Amino acid sequence: MHIITKTKTILFLAFGILLSFSGFSQRTITGKVVDASSNEDIIGAAVNVPGTTIGTITDIDGNFSLNIGSDVQAIQISYTGYTQQTIPIGIDNFYTIRLKPGEVLEEVLVIGYGTIKKSDKTGAVASVSSNELNSGRLSDPIEALQGKAAGVTISKQGGDPNSGFAVNIRSAASFTSGTGPLFVVDGVAGVDPTTISPSDIESYNVLKDASSTAIYGSRGANGVIIITTKNAAKKAGDNLSIDFSSQLSVDNVARRYDLLSAQQVRDFAASSGRTFIDNGANTDWQDVIYRTGLTQDHNLSVMNATENSSFRASISHMDIQGVIKNSSKIRDIGRLNYSQKAFGDFLTINTRLSGTIERNNYVNYGGGSSPTNVIYQALRRSPTDPVYNEDGTYYETDRSFQYYNPLAIIEQIENNRDAKRLLGNIGLDANFHKNLKGFLNLAYIRNDEESLYFEPKGAASNLTDGYGRRAYNNYSNKLIEGTLTYTNTFAEKHNFSLMGGYSWQKDFFDGFSVSGRNATSDYIGADNLGTFLDLQTDRPFGYKREDLLISFFSRALYDYKGKYFASLSVRRDGSSKFGDNYSWGTFPSASLGWNIAAEDFMSSQNLFDQLKLRLSYGLAGNQNIPSDAEKILFGPGGVAINPETGKEVINYIVSGGTNPNPNLRWETNAEANIGIDFGLWRSKLQGSIELYQRRTYDLVYPFQVPVPPNKQRTTIGNAGEIKNEGIELSLNYFAINTQNFDWKTLLTFSTNRQKTISLGSDEFPLGEIPTLYVSGRGLVGGINNAQVIRPGLAIGTFVMPEYAGLSNDGKFLFYTASGGVTRDVTKAERRIVGSAQPDFQLGWSNFFNLGNNLDMSITLRGIFGYDVLNVTRMIFSNPADMPTLNVLQEGLEEYDRGLSSNPTLNSYYLEDASFVRLDNVSLGYTLPFDSKYLKSIRFYATGTNLFLWTKYTGIDPEIAFGGSEFGRDQYDVYPRTRTISFGINAKF
Template sequence: MKTSINLKNMRILLSMLFVFLSVNAVAQNITGTVKDNLGEPAIGASVVEKGTSNGTITDVDGKFTLKVSGKYPIEVSYIGYMTQVINLKGKTSLNIILQEDTKTLDEVVVVGYGTVKKADLSGSVVSINKEDIKGTPTSNVMEALQGKIAGADIMMGSGAVGEDVDILLRGSRSINGSNEPLFIIDGVQGASYNQLNPSDIEQIDVLKDASSTAIYGSAGANGVIIITTKRGAAGKVTVNLDTKYSISGGANFVHGMIGDEWYQYQREYYRTKNGDYPENFFQMYNSEAIQQAYENNQWIDWIDEATQGNASQKDVNLSIRGGSDKIKVYSSFSYNNTEGLLSNENQTRYGMRFNVDYDIRKWLKIGTSSALTYTIKNSRGKNIFTKSLTAFPLGKPYDDNGNINVEFIEGETSPFGDEIENQYANETRTIYANVNGYLEIIPLKGLSFRSQISTTLSSSRNGQYIGEHSLQGVENGYSSPYAYINNNYGYSYLWDNILTYNFDFLKDHKVTLTGVTSWSHGQSDYNNMRASGQPLDSYLFHNMASGITKHGVQSYYSQNQKMSYALRFNYVYKDKYIASFTTRWDGASHLADGHKWESFPAGALAWRISQEPFMQSTEKWLSNLKLRLSYGVTGNSGGMGAYSSQTGAATYSAVSIDGVLSSMSQLVSPYGNPSIGWEKTYQWNYGVDLGLFNNRINLSVDFYDSKTKDLLFSRTLPITSAITAWGSPMTTWQNIGETSNKGYEIQLSTVNIRNKNFEWSSSISYTHNDEKIVSLPDGDLIAKKLFEGHPIKTFYDYKYAGIWGTAEEEEAAKYGCQPGYVKIETVEQFTTDENGNLVGDGGVHTYSNTRDLQILGSNVPDGILGVNNTFKYRNFDLSAFVMLRYGQMIDSKTIGWYSTKNNNQPKGTDYWTPENQTAYFPRPGIASTTGIESLRYIDGSYAKIKNITLGYTFPNKLCKRLGIEKCRIYGTAYNVFVLPFKSELKHTDPENNGSDTFPLYKTYLLGLNVSF
């Protein structure tokens, strides 16, 4: 009995002790410090009780305090480092050193309608993170990616404010259809990337081969660029302020001649025309005003005048990120203002983004992504730089009050007419809104269903006003002002349903099944009105009713729809054998009946050789070796109008053809083709991925071979078929012809040195693409400069062979030339003699623009190389990006402005004289300029230091005193230095393909990034 009482008392005592210990466990506090492998504090590391929602994050010193129950271990995680699980075992103070996560193969890559581990990837995909795009002084994210993605050709057309970029992935496939890749932003197809704030971007994934893009079927032929924006995260709310200010100037653009150089050119011109030099200036210019300006040294460097100011850009981005286990929010607000070199050129953009994810239940999740931008853009008018280059260089550009002299000297009009107040306006206001909502259900383990609906609205109004004294007004001889307004409205809707099932079986087999339905609807509405004779210049385009003459109203409307179904099967066996098969069925309303639907299949295989048992001896230095093979079919229907398969209303009228009257149909819309269908691309891809020394070296090499058939081609019909309302031949869309693109790409990243205080890493991308037209319906189309066996953009003109010298006078006469004329390579012509035999002339004949034009080259480069080096020393970081583009020909408009006439010429022009017979340019004042066009076509290869960035991150202790978490200041020099391979391009930047519209210029930026 006594023993029983003792046992009972013992149980009571133990129960009380357990309760006591449990109560104390709930009240237990642990503290600690989290540092990275270099001993630096890990700011914002997550510290939680594993399996619970109880957690905290580290402060600026890497320290934390957490009240725990003592029942569960502590889990510490930090981006870029391996997660650690720590059993407390009575410990109340922890010092945690994180190890860097070098398992890059566990990184997640975004692919169509899902994600996949990099290790399980079988296609050709390149991922770019937010670090690769920050610091670039541009509001266009694609410009920030230039030279960093193997296979991508990204070019800036000019330095004008708000100028877009040209983007190609693996070359041009279509002649008249679209060659632009498909953009997807947060799952929304066709979203406008140029309305996106670069600071909102988390990751960019570029899908290049057919196995990766086939899930998008008809939209994926030109590659796919998937942009994922930032989203909220559980934990402390973080406020980030990123502000940048930049100034731009030092445009690399050729100037016109002034001073002695101009005077000497005019003397040479006079000598050519009159046989000897003039006795004085008055013999060349019989004008007292011009002679007086010359004697008073009133020289005008118009390019200097046009660029005497500096362009500037202000960029402010404020973002808020945070949330709980249930709801996570990311919101941002942005402001960008860009002032161009010219007074009437600027752009202001306001933007906001709001992304929310809400976990209602473990099996139910909803969320939204919404973005809104409002842009006001004022654009330049006529090409002021071209006008400034050729304008007369003597006179007074401004009056005594600083106003622009419209007639700055007798008989000459100022190239700055558009700069006069209320003489020219070109304003565009755009509102862009996108709302994207989703519902995700996870009814079973591994099974998920996601339904996503998005709508996009864009509304823009462009107004233009052309005054009498503006450049266009003067050139067109306007006697009264002219104004017009264009209104554009676009709406699109997209509904995607995605069913995904992930499951394992028999231990080593992993399968992912994906089914997709997608419906899209797009419509556009356009109208414009025009009027002239406004009574006041200050009305600009705002009061169209005041115009004396109304020029009518026009409007257009179109809509299209697409419906798609897709299936994808991904399979991984033992983490080393990988297979992926995809099929998509697309239907498009704008294609002809019977041709609207098409299927686009693709497949890929991959083998991770490094995982094989026979490779175990290499595991110390070989981290990854994977072979990839893929084949697929993708489509394209872009570039056509919504009604290209339909013929519009026609009227009939009598038309004279070779003197014979014929009844002719006259159409007010394109001539429809009832059999127009899909353009298709068939692509093979062979790739290898290599990782060395714990993935400190990562190399990807891809070889591809694609053929595009049934090209979407806008073909000109015989005039006997139909004519437009303007009397020109009608065109119709047809599926004819074939193109080919073959090439290889190399993407290399290395960590060259890494220790406690210093790190040096590099990334290199290289692209080589061979593009050609395989076949055309009627062979070469010379009128459109399309040739079989050559790229789509091929130059066809006279071929420059030098300048005729005085010793060649007799030979030059055989070609209708004289010393100082352009020498070209002629094409041999054949005639038939009296016996019916062909007789060649050996190419000796007078130049002919129908017989002597030749294929000169193309703007497709032999190679594009990008090299980026990043250095980090303690709190300093330095990066430098260099790019090389070689083996391309450009049509240099600035060289082409040399005319041999007595107007102004480009500075530094090396022109022919009897004393300078090795010159590149012909003699001033020659009677015939046949062949002078050949001067423009020149090797456009160049090397460029694209940007250099130096940054400093403030020490954590200083940040803590200031009450902030992180602070970094940085400076960037952009377009620092360009080296053209040809000396004739020393005053231009070949990146803009020889354009003379607006120069590219140097930019210097100062930025500040602060987190609270």
């Protein structure tokens, strides 16, 4: 109710402002836009008032007419392929504007430890600006990038606001060391992107190939995403600018499980002759645990810029009430970006400070058939059971083992986390000479988290007399980084840049947790574990560790007359995570570029105004392993009696479970990339094509070793290799430019093929790795892993019994190695039956200017040619469970066709999960104002996940791609939502 009240207040204020500034005076200016060199008319050039949406398009003769306010001091003219111009407005009413070619070529890309012009790039780098990002309700800022960059897969299974997105660049390339990219925020590596408000982001720059990521050494193997936050624009002058936005979003479950109704259960019991207890209710248990989710998102920023200083301060508040009851996420973020020149232009001080406070309320929906999995309990619970007893208490009954009321689980269990995060960094830019610049970056990160879990003694799902747990986890990071950059041009043809740097970064981790049973007070709960009679002496746990990374790095850039380009980089990393024999590693890269369009033989053609060939090769590493992976650990093993003193002592035992390995080293990517950048028809069509091959070797894996001679049965070591190769295509097409209609479309395409080249070595022999284990009620068969990693196969390959039909008595039949069939799953041949790796992915974004201050954007995204194992259908379409437990509608169909087998892992439940999703549709109207105080108000509506086209029978085909196992839909997925958002954005 408080959300609706706040929203009404905001809307009333907005309309009050609107009425107070509704009257203003105007004037009309006209003009002509021409090519500066040829004097030809430019058709479709955009003419706008800066900072507003007041604008028009030049006609077929290059002419324009624009109504502007009396206080407008400048207009801005832009056209694809030309340098944007800002023209001051005086008393004249007619203006001739001459545009010069070059806008596209001057676009700047942010790369590791510097920036380059887009025309100078030699590696695979994708840039996405803030006006191209997804809009609407964003629970995570990385969601804004989804579908916008070729080769970047951003996925999430379900719609839990408290879970993050899996991000993969050019597919997974590791078994155990993590496959997510390195995030760099305003020059600080390792920052959690969820600590940034989406409204504070200026751009994403994605470094995809090893020649681009090698400058980050042992952390660049999985790609790098550089996030740049917004600063005050210089055009703001001495005037303070304020930007306020407010958004209300309504979430509903997009697709529900198609379960039997109470009447269908009764009809089945009557027709089949099976007996069951009918408790007389007609309960939809999905209605019981779901709700309409509401999200409010408010952002306020204040900025100003002068010749010597600038600042931008912002605060944001987001409150997401999830569609499963009692799930929520509340996040507050404050940020300050401040820049100040000192000693003339010699020194620029850039200060950035941000703080995040987040509160997460979780519901239990994982753990397979866990007694506290609310989705599992809701799916199996009979619709003839009521929710409450007559006295208002929760209705419980013993229809089956661990059969509990899901609403009671939601409302009785307390599960939350409080997180506080701080990021501060100071950057000093010094101009020692016109050719020599220095940069010093000092940063500090602090993350503190406290979590609490409590099951009261009266909870039916609690098999003990109450259980509680408290945990504290703290993390801090210190960074000292410096670079020197020398640039010069020789003979007006040779452009040269040399950068050298040093980095020192230290991570600190510490925390502890305590749990107890037999709670004496449900009111106090886990707030005071001293109220538990059984404070588990074997469960207190604490840890403290630190990691150190020291690096030396350098990069040289060269180009000749803007035609021929070369780049060389090298980084030397020393990490405390690895064995004594391999604590240091070197990661070099090299790349070349040829601007074909600048050659004399291209001067006579009119098709290409951009054409560039790029070649690159580099090495990058992956050090994403635990700090103590190469050490043997000791820890408390309980209380023992000292035989000499008779007193109690702590017995220490080997607790790490692994043997020390002084030869442990990082995984390494060796990647070759060929790229072509092009622009056609005055850059009306722009794009790039990338072809790459990446080989990841020295894979880190916990290998089984004999005891003796080893102390433990596991040693973390290096062996094995994976190959990824693929093609990426990005197109940016300015389809239509007219006075009343503008259409810009972006298309991304990527395909990747993966193969495991080898597993194991002479030191660590390994034939295959079974993965993706499934479990569930009634599941039969002794081998329940659905996937296998072995040489010749990609990660995510399904290897399992292949379905061959039903026997006459309704039992599953499977193919054998000899080509026959068997009903005994343990005798079936495990065959390659599918893959969770997609064949290709598409993203299609469209931006429209509809005239009359209306704008619209549409984004579609598709992933094609991959399979998902529908374990939910496997477990919940078992006719044997009816009518005692509920099932999916497929349960009736399976009964009709005579299925009598219990759930069995086989290819019958493997489904094509290809899909196309209408990710985002946004429609906005901007109302401009001719006022000293108010510039504009934009009203908008956005729909997210509006339509889904798929043959997959589960609630959603999208899975979280990444890691060494993915492709399972196992009744533990928070439902994905369909979201409608309404908002306003006011500029003052």
